[in-house]
Amino acid sequence: MSTPSNAPKVGFVSLGCPKALVDSERILTQLRTEGYQVVPTYEDADVVVVNTCGFIDTAKAESLDAIGEAIAENGRVIVTGCMGVEESAIRDVHPSVLAVTGPQQYEQVVNAVHEVVPPKQDHNPLIDLVPPQGVKLTPRHYAYLKISEGCNHSCSFCIIPSMRGKLVSRPVGDVLSEAERLAKAGVKEVLVISQDTSAYGVDIKYRTGFWNGRPVKSRMTEMCEALSELGVWVRLHYVYPYPHVDQLIPLMAEGKILPYLDIPFQHASPTVLKAMKRPAFEDKTLARIKKWREICPELTIRSTFIVGFPGETEEDFQYLLDWLTEAQLDRVGCFKYSPVEGAPANDLGLEPIPEDVQQDRWERFMAHQQAISTARLQQKIGKTIQVIIDEVDEEGPIGRSMADAPEIDGNVYLDTDEDLKPGDIVTVVVTDADEYDLWAQLA
Numbered sequence: 001m002s003t004p005s006n007a008p009k010v011g012f013v014s015l016g017c018p019k020a021l022v023d024s025e026r027i028l029t030q031l032r033t034e035g036y037q038v039v040p041t042y043e044d045a046d047v048v049v050v051n052t053c054g055f056i057d058t059a060k061a062e063s064l065d066a067i068g069e070a071i072a073e074n075g076r077v078i079v080t081g082c083m084g085v086e087e088s089a090i091r092d093v094h095p096s097v098l099a100v101t102g103p104q105q106y107e108q109v110v111n112a113v114h115e116v117v118p119p120k121q122d123h124n125p126l127i128d129l130v131p132p133q134g135v136k137l138t139p140r141h142y143a144y145l146k147i148s149e150g151c152n153h154s155c156s157f158c159i160i161p162s163m164r165g166k167l168v169s170r171p172v173g174d175v176l177s178e179a180e181r182l183a184k185a186g187v188k189e190v191l192v193i194s195q196d197t198s199a200y201g202v203d204i205k206y207r208t209g210f211w212n213g214r215p216v217k218s219r220m221t222e223m224c225e226a227l228s229e230l231g232v233w234v235r236l237h238y239v240y241p242y243p244h245v246d247q248l249i250p251l252m253a254e255g256k257i258l259p260y261l262d263i264p265f266q267h268a269s270p271t272v273l274k275a276m277k278r279p280a281f282e283d284k285t286l287a288r289i290k291k292w293r294e295i296c297p298e299l300t301i302r303s304t305f306i307v308g309f310p311g312e313t314e315e316d317f318q319y320l321l322d323w324l325t326e327a328q329l330d331r332v333g334c335f336k337y338s339p340v341e342g343a344p345a346n347d348l349g350l351e352p353i354p355e356d357v358q359q360d361r362w363e364r365f366m367a368h369q370q371a372i373s374t375a376r377l378q379q380k381i382g383k384t385i386q387v388i389i390d391e392v393d394e395e396g397p398i399g400r401s402m403a404d405a406p407e408i409d410g411n412v413y414l415d416t417d418e419d420l421k422p423g424d425i426v427t428v429v430v431t432d433a434d435e436y437d438l439w440a441q442l443a
Contacts, residue, residue, distance in 0.1 A: 007037040008117040011045030011074065013066050014137060016053030018193050018237070020081055020103070021137055022146040024051045027080070027109050029134035034110075034119045042073035046117040047098070049109060052090075054083030056338045067094050076116055080109045104149055104165075139390065141423030142189035142233075142406060143182045147175050147223070148203075151195035169201050172209035172218040176226050180212075188423050189233040189388060191405065192224075198240040221247045228256035233388065233425075235405060237262040241285060246292070253296040258402045261292075265303045268323035269316035272309050275350060286326050300403035302331035307365050308358030309337045311350030317361050321368050330376055331409050332369045336362050370435050377410075377433040384443050387412045389424045399426075401438065410436040418442060 010031055014024035027049065028038055039045050048070040052063035063083045067090065070077045077097050079090055084102040091097065099112035136143055150165040179190055194200065201207070201218035208215045216226050221244065227234045234257040239245060241263055252259040265285075267273050293299055307317065324332070336358040353361075387399040390406065397414040404410050414420070414428060428440035 007035055007120060009037045009039045009044055009046045010113060010117070011039055011042055011048040011070070013048065013050045013070060015051060015063055015066060016055070016059065016082065018144045018191065019146060019195070020051055020053060022144050022193070023081070023103060023106070025134060025137055025144075027051075027106050028137070030106065030110050031113060036113070036117075036119065042070065045074055045076075047076045047078060047113060048074045049078045049080060049113065052079060052081035052083035054081070054086060056335075058338065059083075060086075060089075064090070064093050067097065071096060078109065078112045078116065080105065138406075139422055140186055141388065141390075142191065143187045144191045144193050145175065145179055145182070146170070146193055147197065147200050148194040151199075167196065167199055167203045169204050169218055172201070172216050172223055172226075173211045174209075175223060176211040176216065179227055179230060179232075183230040183232050186423065187232060188425060189235060190227065190230070191235045191237060192227070193237045195238065196240055197236055197238050198242045198245055220244070221251075224248060224251055224257050233258050233402070235260050237405070239263050241265075241288065246288065249292045249295045249299070252299060259296050259298040260300045260302070260402060260405070262302045262405065266306050267309065267312075267316075267320060268327075269312070269319040272312050272316050272320075275311055276306075276309060286323070289327055298402070300330045301327075302333075302405070302409065303329055304333040304335065305365065306335050306337050307361040308353040310352050312337075312353055312361075317364075321365070324365075324369055324372060328372060328376065329369070330373065330403060332373070333408070334362060334365050334369070374433075374435045377435070377438065380430045380438060381433055383430050385412075385428060385430060385440070387414070387426055387428050387440065389414075389420050389422050389426065391422055392420060410438065412438045412440050414440055414442065416442050 012024060012028060014021055032038065042048060050063070050067050050070055052066070053059040054063065060083055063081070067077060067079055071094055077094075078099045079097050080101045080103070082103045083090065084100050084105070087100040090100055098116055101108040101112065138144065148167055148169040150167045182190060198220060200220045200223065204218055206217050206219045208217050210216065211226060216222050224234065224236070228251065236248070236257065239261050245261070248257070251257050266276060266278055289301065305320070307320070337353065385401050387401055389397050389399040391398050395413070396416060397420040399412045399414065400406060400409070401412050404412070412428065415431070420426065427443040429443050430438050430440045432439040
Protein backbone atom coordinates (compact mmCIF):
# COMPACT_ATOMS: atom_id res chain seq x y z
CA MET A 1 0.00 0.00 0.00
CA SER A 2 1.40 3.40 -0.94
CA THR A 3 1.05 6.36 1.38
CA PRO A 4 1.23 9.95 0.06
CA SER A 5 4.50 11.69 0.96
CA ASN A 6 2.54 14.54 2.56
CA ALA A 7 0.71 12.15 4.90
CA PRO A 8 1.08 12.88 8.62
CA LYS A 9 3.95 10.81 10.03
CA VAL A 10 4.04 8.81 13.27
CA GLY A 11 7.06 7.23 14.96
CA PHE A 12 6.42 4.25 17.21
CA VAL A 13 8.43 2.66 20.02
CA SER A 14 7.03 -0.65 21.35
CA LEU A 15 8.43 -2.03 24.62
CA GLY A 16 7.54 -5.04 26.75
CA CYS A 17 5.94 -8.39 26.08
CA PRO A 18 4.29 -9.84 22.94
CA LYS A 19 0.89 -8.82 24.34
CA ALA A 20 2.03 -5.18 24.23
CA LEU A 21 3.32 -5.77 20.70
CA VAL A 22 -0.18 -6.83 19.63
CA ASP A 23 -1.55 -3.63 21.18
CA SER A 24 0.99 -1.66 19.14
CA GLU A 25 -0.04 -3.44 15.94
CA ARG A 26 -3.69 -2.63 16.59
CA ILE A 27 -2.94 1.08 17.13
CA LEU A 28 -0.73 1.20 14.04
CA THR A 29 -3.36 -0.56 11.92
CA GLN A 30 -5.93 2.07 12.90
CA LEU A 31 -3.54 4.94 12.20
CA ARG A 32 -2.58 3.49 8.82
CA THR A 33 -6.25 3.05 7.97
CA GLU A 34 -6.68 6.77 8.64
CA GLY A 35 -3.85 7.68 6.27
CA TYR A 36 -0.96 8.15 8.69
CA GLN A 37 2.50 7.07 7.60
CA VAL A 38 4.59 5.09 10.09
CA VAL A 39 8.23 6.17 9.93
CA PRO A 40 11.34 4.50 11.40
CA THR A 41 13.23 7.59 12.63
CA TYR A 42 12.58 10.29 15.21
CA GLU A 43 13.50 13.11 12.84
CA ASP A 44 10.94 12.10 10.21
CA ALA A 45 8.04 11.81 12.69
CA ASP A 46 5.46 14.50 13.39
CA VAL A 47 4.74 12.77 16.71
CA VAL A 48 6.18 9.73 18.53
CA VAL A 49 4.09 7.15 20.42
CA VAL A 50 5.87 5.14 23.14
CA ASN A 51 4.08 1.93 24.21
CA THR A 52 5.51 1.26 27.69
CA CYS A 53 5.98 -1.72 29.98
CA GLY A 54 5.31 -1.29 33.70
CA PHE A 55 5.58 -4.81 35.09
CA ILE A 56 8.77 -4.51 37.19
CA ASP A 57 11.07 -1.66 38.18
CA THR A 58 13.67 -2.37 35.49
CA ALA A 59 10.93 -2.31 32.82
CA LYS A 60 9.65 1.01 34.19
CA ALA A 61 13.16 2.44 34.07
CA GLU A 62 13.55 1.29 30.46
CA SER A 63 10.19 2.88 29.62
CA LEU A 64 11.18 6.21 31.22
CA ASP A 65 14.50 6.13 29.33
CA ALA A 66 12.70 5.48 26.04
CA ILE A 67 10.30 8.36 26.70
CA GLY A 68 13.24 10.63 27.51
CA GLU A 69 15.05 9.65 24.32
CA ALA A 70 11.94 10.32 22.23
CA ILE A 71 11.50 13.75 23.87
CA ALA A 72 15.16 14.62 23.29
CA GLU A 73 15.11 13.47 19.66
CA ASN A 74 11.63 14.64 18.64
CA GLY A 75 9.93 16.61 21.41
CA ARG A 76 6.33 15.59 20.64
CA VAL A 77 5.62 12.37 22.57
CA ILE A 78 2.47 10.43 23.48
CA VAL A 79 2.78 7.66 26.08
CA THR A 80 0.58 4.56 26.29
CA GLY A 81 0.78 0.99 27.63
CA CYS A 82 1.08 -0.63 31.03
CA MET A 83 3.08 2.13 32.67
CA GLY A 84 0.41 4.58 31.52
CA VAL A 85 -1.64 3.67 34.60
CA GLU A 86 0.99 5.61 36.60
CA GLU A 87 0.61 8.94 34.81
CA SER A 88 2.02 10.95 37.72
CA ALA A 89 5.20 8.83 37.79
CA ILE A 90 5.70 9.56 34.08
CA ARG A 91 4.93 13.28 34.32
CA ASP A 92 7.17 13.70 37.38
CA VAL A 93 10.14 12.69 35.20
CA HIS A 94 8.87 13.91 31.81
CA PRO A 95 6.35 16.74 32.33
CA SER A 96 6.36 17.63 28.63
CA VAL A 97 4.66 14.44 27.36
CA LEU A 98 1.56 15.40 25.38
CA ALA A 99 -0.77 12.62 26.57
CA VAL A 100 -0.69 9.49 28.74
CA THR A 101 -3.05 6.52 28.36
CA GLY A 102 -3.10 3.02 29.85
CA PRO A 103 -3.01 -0.43 28.19
CA GLN A 104 -5.70 -1.42 25.68
CA GLN A 105 -6.88 2.20 25.37
CA TYR A 106 -6.50 2.15 21.59
CA GLU A 107 -9.11 4.82 20.88
CA GLN A 108 -7.58 7.28 23.35
CA VAL A 109 -4.13 6.83 21.80
CA VAL A 110 -5.49 7.43 18.30
CA ASN A 111 -7.48 10.46 19.52
CA ALA A 112 -4.32 11.87 21.13
CA VAL A 113 -2.49 11.50 17.80
CA HIS A 114 -5.42 13.26 16.08
CA GLU A 115 -5.06 16.22 18.43
CA VAL A 116 -1.34 16.60 17.83
CA VAL A 117 -1.31 15.75 14.10
CA PRO A 118 -4.80 15.80 12.54
CA PRO A 119 -5.43 13.18 9.83
CA LYS A 120 -5.59 14.32 6.22
CA GLN A 121 -9.15 15.14 5.30
CA ASP A 122 -8.83 13.74 1.78
CA HIS A 123 -7.75 10.25 2.90
CA ASN A 124 -10.19 7.62 1.69
CA PRO A 125 -9.87 4.34 3.61
CA LEU A 126 -12.00 2.62 0.96
CA ILE A 127 -9.31 3.29 -1.62
CA ASP A 128 -6.09 3.52 0.42
CA LEU A 129 -6.44 0.11 2.02
CA VAL A 130 -4.41 -1.32 4.84
CA PRO A 131 -3.53 -4.98 4.20
CA PRO A 132 -6.37 -7.16 5.55
CA GLN A 133 -4.04 -8.73 8.14
CA GLY A 134 -3.30 -5.25 9.53
CA VAL A 135 0.08 -3.67 10.20
CA LYS A 136 2.53 -6.09 11.81
CA LEU A 137 5.67 -5.34 13.79
CA THR A 138 6.93 -8.92 13.56
CA PRO A 139 8.58 -10.38 10.43
CA ARG A 140 6.15 -11.41 7.71
CA HIS A 141 6.36 -15.13 8.45
CA TYR A 142 5.18 -15.16 12.08
CA ALA A 143 2.58 -13.24 14.10
CA TYR A 144 1.16 -13.05 17.60
CA LEU A 145 -2.54 -13.84 18.02
CA LYS A 146 -4.00 -12.33 21.20
CA ILE A 147 -7.07 -14.29 22.33
CA SER A 148 -8.01 -12.39 25.49
CA GLU A 149 -7.24 -9.40 27.68
CA GLY A 150 -6.74 -9.28 31.43
CA CYS A 151 -6.44 -11.98 34.08
CA ASN A 152 -8.60 -13.39 36.88
CA HIS A 153 -5.69 -14.40 39.11
CA SER A 154 -4.36 -12.50 42.10
CA CYS A 155 -0.72 -13.62 42.21
CA SER A 156 0.87 -11.66 45.04
CA PHE A 157 3.89 -10.50 42.99
CA CYS A 158 1.86 -9.21 40.04
CA ILE A 159 -0.09 -6.03 39.28
CA ILE A 160 -1.23 -7.01 35.79
CA PRO A 161 -4.91 -7.51 36.80
CA SER A 162 -4.95 -3.97 38.24
CA MET A 163 -3.44 -2.64 34.99
CA ARG A 164 -5.25 -4.77 32.43
CA GLY A 165 -8.39 -5.77 34.32
CA LYS A 166 -10.20 -9.10 34.62
CA LEU A 167 -10.26 -11.74 31.90
CA VAL A 168 -12.11 -10.71 28.74
CA SER A 169 -12.04 -13.39 26.04
CA ARG A 170 -12.36 -12.42 22.39
CA PRO A 171 -15.18 -14.10 20.42
CA VAL A 172 -13.77 -17.30 18.96
CA GLY A 173 -15.02 -16.38 15.48
CA ASP A 174 -12.99 -13.15 15.59
CA VAL A 175 -9.88 -15.02 16.78
CA LEU A 176 -10.10 -17.66 14.05
CA SER A 177 -10.93 -15.14 11.32
CA GLU A 178 -7.87 -13.08 12.27
CA ALA A 179 -5.69 -16.20 12.22
CA GLU A 180 -7.10 -17.12 8.81
CA ARG A 181 -6.30 -13.65 7.44
CA LEU A 182 -2.76 -13.94 8.78
CA ALA A 183 -2.29 -17.34 7.14
CA LYS A 184 -3.60 -16.03 3.82
CA ALA A 185 -1.17 -13.11 4.07
CA GLY A 186 1.80 -15.51 4.25
CA VAL A 187 2.24 -16.00 7.99
CA LYS A 188 3.71 -19.46 8.62
CA GLU A 189 3.64 -19.45 12.43
CA VAL A 190 0.93 -18.14 14.77
CA LEU A 191 1.90 -17.57 18.41
CA VAL A 192 -1.18 -17.67 20.65
CA ILE A 193 -0.87 -15.27 23.61
CA SER A 194 -2.85 -13.83 26.50
CA GLN A 195 -2.25 -13.36 30.23
CA ASP A 196 -3.71 -16.84 30.83
CA THR A 197 -4.23 -18.81 27.62
CA SER A 198 -5.69 -21.82 29.47
CA ALA A 199 -8.52 -19.68 30.86
CA TYR A 200 -9.76 -18.65 27.41
CA GLY A 201 -13.56 -18.62 27.36
CA VAL A 202 -14.10 -18.99 31.13
CA ASP A 203 -15.61 -15.50 31.39
CA ILE A 204 -18.14 -16.18 28.61
CA LYS A 205 -18.89 -19.73 29.82
CA TYR A 206 -17.23 -21.24 26.71
CA ARG A 207 -19.95 -19.72 24.55
CA THR A 208 -20.35 -21.23 21.09
CA GLY A 209 -19.31 -18.91 18.29
CA PHE A 210 -19.17 -19.34 14.52
CA TRP A 211 -16.31 -19.50 12.06
CA ASN A 212 -16.91 -19.97 8.34
CA GLY A 213 -20.50 -20.92 9.12
CA ARG A 214 -19.76 -23.68 11.60
CA PRO A 215 -20.08 -23.69 15.41
CA VAL A 216 -16.91 -23.60 17.55
CA LYS A 217 -16.81 -23.41 21.35
CA SER A 218 -14.84 -20.55 22.91
CA ARG A 219 -12.48 -22.96 24.64
CA MET A 220 -8.76 -23.54 24.22
CA THR A 221 -9.00 -27.13 22.95
CA GLU A 222 -11.64 -26.40 20.31
CA MET A 223 -9.86 -23.20 19.27
CA CYS A 224 -6.60 -25.13 18.78
CA GLU A 225 -8.41 -27.82 16.77
CA ALA A 226 -9.72 -25.11 14.44
CA LEU A 227 -6.36 -23.32 14.20
CA SER A 228 -4.75 -26.61 13.16
CA GLU A 229 -6.77 -26.49 9.93
CA LEU A 230 -4.93 -23.39 8.68
CA GLY A 231 -1.76 -25.29 7.77
CA VAL A 232 0.54 -23.11 9.89
CA TRP A 233 2.61 -23.71 12.98
CA VAL A 234 0.53 -22.95 16.10
CA ARG A 235 2.55 -22.20 19.25
CA LEU A 236 0.96 -21.75 22.71
CA HIS A 237 2.30 -19.26 25.26
CA TYR A 238 1.41 -18.54 28.91
CA VAL A 239 -0.48 -21.79 29.52
CA TYR A 240 -1.41 -22.40 33.17
CA PRO A 241 -1.40 -26.15 33.92
CA TYR A 242 -5.12 -26.60 34.53
CA PRO A 243 -6.41 -30.19 34.14
CA HIS A 244 -7.86 -29.54 30.66
CA VAL A 245 -4.34 -28.81 29.34
CA ASP A 246 -4.01 -32.62 29.21
CA GLN A 247 -6.42 -32.54 26.26
CA LEU A 248 -3.93 -30.55 24.18
CA ILE A 249 -1.16 -33.15 24.30
CA PRO A 250 -2.86 -35.57 21.84
CA LEU A 251 -3.26 -32.65 19.38
CA MET A 252 0.49 -32.11 19.63
CA ALA A 253 1.23 -35.82 19.21
CA GLU A 254 -0.92 -35.81 16.05
CA GLY A 255 1.01 -32.82 14.63
CA LYS A 256 -2.00 -30.50 14.73
CA ILE A 257 -0.29 -27.87 16.89
CA LEU A 258 3.37 -27.51 17.83
CA PRO A 259 4.57 -29.81 20.66
CA TYR A 260 5.46 -26.78 22.76
CA LEU A 261 4.06 -25.54 26.07
CA ASP A 262 5.08 -22.28 27.72
CA ILE A 263 3.97 -22.75 31.35
CA PRO A 264 4.93 -20.06 33.92
CA PHE A 265 5.51 -22.33 36.93
CA GLN A 266 7.35 -19.53 38.84
CA HIS A 267 8.48 -21.87 41.67
CA ALA A 268 8.12 -25.43 42.96
CA SER A 269 8.20 -25.13 46.74
CA PRO A 270 4.62 -25.42 48.07
CA THR A 271 5.41 -22.80 50.74
CA VAL A 272 6.61 -20.22 48.22
CA LEU A 273 3.80 -20.98 45.76
CA LYS A 274 1.26 -20.45 48.53
CA ALA A 275 2.82 -17.07 49.36
CA MET A 276 2.78 -16.23 45.64
CA LYS A 277 -0.92 -17.20 45.46
CA ARG A 278 -0.23 -19.15 42.31
CA PRO A 279 -3.25 -20.80 40.66
CA ALA A 280 -3.59 -24.37 39.48
CA PHE A 281 -0.60 -25.76 41.35
CA GLU A 282 -0.86 -29.34 42.48
CA ASP A 283 1.55 -31.98 43.72
CA LYS A 284 0.84 -34.07 40.62
CA THR A 285 2.60 -31.67 38.23
CA LEU A 286 5.70 -33.86 37.83
CA ALA A 287 3.53 -36.92 37.17
CA ARG A 288 1.56 -34.97 34.57
CA ILE A 289 4.74 -33.83 32.81
CA LYS A 290 5.89 -37.46 32.67
CA LYS A 291 2.52 -38.53 31.22
CA TRP A 292 2.58 -35.71 28.65
CA ARG A 293 5.98 -36.88 27.43
CA GLU A 294 4.78 -40.47 27.19
CA ILE A 295 1.95 -39.32 24.89
CA CYS A 296 4.10 -36.80 22.98
CA PRO A 297 7.84 -37.57 23.27
CA GLU A 298 8.73 -34.49 21.19
CA LEU A 299 7.09 -32.13 23.67
CA THR A 300 9.15 -29.06 24.62
CA ILE A 301 8.32 -27.33 27.90
CA ARG A 302 9.55 -23.82 28.60
CA SER A 303 8.94 -21.95 31.82
CA THR A 304 9.92 -18.99 33.96
CA PHE A 305 10.82 -18.93 37.64
CA ILE A 306 11.39 -16.35 40.36
CA VAL A 307 14.11 -16.80 42.97
CA GLY A 308 14.51 -14.72 46.10
CA PHE A 309 10.78 -14.26 46.74
CA PRO A 310 10.21 -12.86 50.27
CA GLY A 311 10.40 -15.67 52.83
CA GLU A 312 12.13 -18.13 50.44
CA THR A 313 14.40 -20.32 52.58
CA GLU A 314 17.45 -22.26 51.47
CA GLU A 315 15.29 -25.39 51.84
CA ASP A 316 12.69 -23.87 49.49
CA PHE A 317 15.39 -23.07 46.97
CA GLN A 318 16.90 -26.56 47.17
CA TYR A 319 13.38 -28.00 46.67
CA LEU A 320 13.19 -25.96 43.45
CA LEU A 321 16.55 -27.29 42.20
CA ASP A 322 15.52 -30.88 42.96
CA TRP A 323 12.21 -30.28 41.18
CA LEU A 324 14.06 -29.01 38.08
CA THR A 325 16.21 -32.15 38.06
CA GLU A 326 13.05 -34.26 38.10
CA ALA A 327 11.06 -32.15 35.63
CA GLN A 328 13.82 -31.89 32.98
CA LEU A 329 12.37 -28.74 31.42
CA ASP A 330 13.81 -27.79 28.04
CA ARG A 331 13.84 -24.00 28.16
CA VAL A 332 13.85 -21.94 31.35
CA GLY A 333 14.11 -18.27 32.23
CA CYS A 334 14.79 -17.03 35.77
CA PHE A 335 14.31 -13.67 37.43
CA LYS A 336 15.40 -12.35 40.79
CA TYR A 337 12.37 -11.17 42.73
CA SER A 338 11.79 -7.46 42.29
CA PRO A 339 9.15 -5.71 44.41
CA VAL A 340 6.51 -4.02 42.28
CA GLU A 341 4.72 -0.99 43.64
CA GLY A 342 1.11 -1.92 44.42
CA ALA A 343 1.71 -5.70 44.46
CA PRO A 344 0.17 -7.64 47.40
CA ALA A 345 3.54 -9.35 48.06
CA ASN A 346 4.75 -6.09 49.60
CA ASP A 347 2.25 -6.50 52.45
CA LEU A 348 2.76 -10.19 53.26
CA GLY A 349 5.08 -9.39 56.15
CA LEU A 350 7.66 -11.89 54.84
CA GLU A 351 11.39 -11.38 55.25
CA PRO A 352 12.92 -9.85 52.09
CA ILE A 353 15.86 -11.80 50.69
CA PRO A 354 19.15 -9.83 50.61
CA GLU A 355 20.43 -8.91 47.14
CA ASP A 356 23.61 -11.00 47.50
CA VAL A 357 21.57 -14.09 48.45
CA GLN A 358 19.23 -13.48 45.50
CA GLN A 359 22.20 -13.18 43.15
CA ASP A 360 23.79 -16.37 44.53
CA ARG A 361 20.55 -18.33 44.10
CA TRP A 362 20.03 -16.95 40.59
CA GLU A 363 23.54 -18.03 39.57
CA ARG A 364 23.08 -21.50 41.09
CA PHE A 365 19.68 -21.84 39.42
CA MET A 366 21.06 -20.86 35.99
CA ALA A 367 24.03 -23.22 36.25
CA HIS A 368 21.77 -26.07 37.38
CA GLN A 369 19.25 -25.55 34.56
CA GLN A 370 21.94 -24.92 31.95
CA ALA A 371 23.33 -28.40 32.58
CA ILE A 372 19.83 -29.86 32.07
CA SER A 373 19.19 -27.83 28.89
CA THR A 374 22.60 -28.72 27.47
CA ALA A 375 22.05 -32.44 28.03
CA ARG A 376 18.59 -32.31 26.44
CA LEU A 377 19.93 -30.51 23.37
CA GLN A 378 22.78 -33.03 23.03
CA GLN A 379 20.13 -35.73 22.64
CA LYS A 380 18.97 -34.00 19.43
CA ILE A 381 22.25 -34.55 17.58
CA GLY A 382 21.62 -36.88 14.65
CA LYS A 383 17.85 -36.32 14.70
CA THR A 384 15.82 -35.03 11.76
CA ILE A 385 13.74 -31.96 12.57
CA GLN A 386 11.83 -29.16 10.84
CA VAL A 387 13.16 -25.61 10.95
CA ILE A 388 11.56 -22.29 10.02
CA ILE A 389 14.03 -19.75 8.61
CA ASP A 390 14.05 -16.36 10.37
CA GLU A 391 16.95 -14.64 8.63
CA VAL A 392 19.90 -15.18 6.32
CA ASP A 393 23.22 -13.47 7.07
CA GLU A 394 26.70 -13.76 5.59
CA GLU A 395 27.25 -16.98 7.58
CA GLY A 396 24.12 -18.61 6.20
CA PRO A 397 20.48 -19.25 7.15
CA ILE A 398 19.38 -18.96 10.81
CA GLY A 399 16.14 -20.57 11.89
CA ARG A 400 14.20 -22.09 14.74
CA SER A 401 12.93 -25.59 15.43
CA MET A 402 9.45 -26.40 16.68
CA ALA A 403 11.04 -26.28 20.15
CA ASP A 404 12.05 -22.62 19.83
CA ALA A 405 9.87 -19.53 20.12
CA PRO A 406 11.22 -16.36 18.48
CA GLU A 407 13.49 -14.11 20.55
CA ILE A 408 13.24 -16.15 23.78
CA ASP A 409 14.52 -19.62 22.88
CA GLY A 410 17.42 -20.91 20.81
CA ASN A 411 18.39 -20.80 17.13
CA VAL A 412 19.30 -23.40 14.53
CA TYR A 413 22.29 -22.47 12.35
CA LEU A 414 22.28 -24.14 8.92
CA ASP A 415 25.36 -25.10 6.93
CA THR A 416 24.04 -24.88 3.36
CA ASP A 417 24.46 -22.98 0.09
CA GLU A 418 20.74 -23.34 -0.73
CA ASP A 419 18.94 -20.07 -1.47
CA LEU A 420 16.66 -20.06 1.56
CA LYS A 421 14.44 -17.14 2.55
CA PRO A 422 12.73 -16.07 5.80
CA GLY A 423 9.55 -18.09 6.22
CA ASP A 424 10.86 -21.19 4.44
CA ILE A 425 10.29 -24.39 6.43
CA VAL A 426 12.94 -27.04 5.76
CA THR A 427 13.85 -30.49 7.04
CA VAL A 428 17.32 -30.74 8.55
CA VAL A 429 19.61 -33.14 10.41
CA VAL A 430 21.13 -31.82 13.64
CA THR A 431 24.94 -32.03 13.63
CA ASP A 432 25.93 -30.17 16.83
CA ALA A 433 24.53 -28.44 19.92
CA ASP A 434 25.61 -26.23 22.82
CA GLU A 435 23.73 -24.88 25.86
CA TYR A 436 21.07 -23.05 23.82
CA ASP A 437 21.48 -23.52 20.05
CA LEU A 438 21.69 -26.22 17.38
CA TRP A 439 23.69 -26.58 14.15
CA ALA A 440 22.29 -28.57 11.25
CA GLN A 441 22.46 -29.52 7.57
CA LEU A 442 19.62 -29.95 5.10
CA ALA A 443 18.29 -33.49 5.15
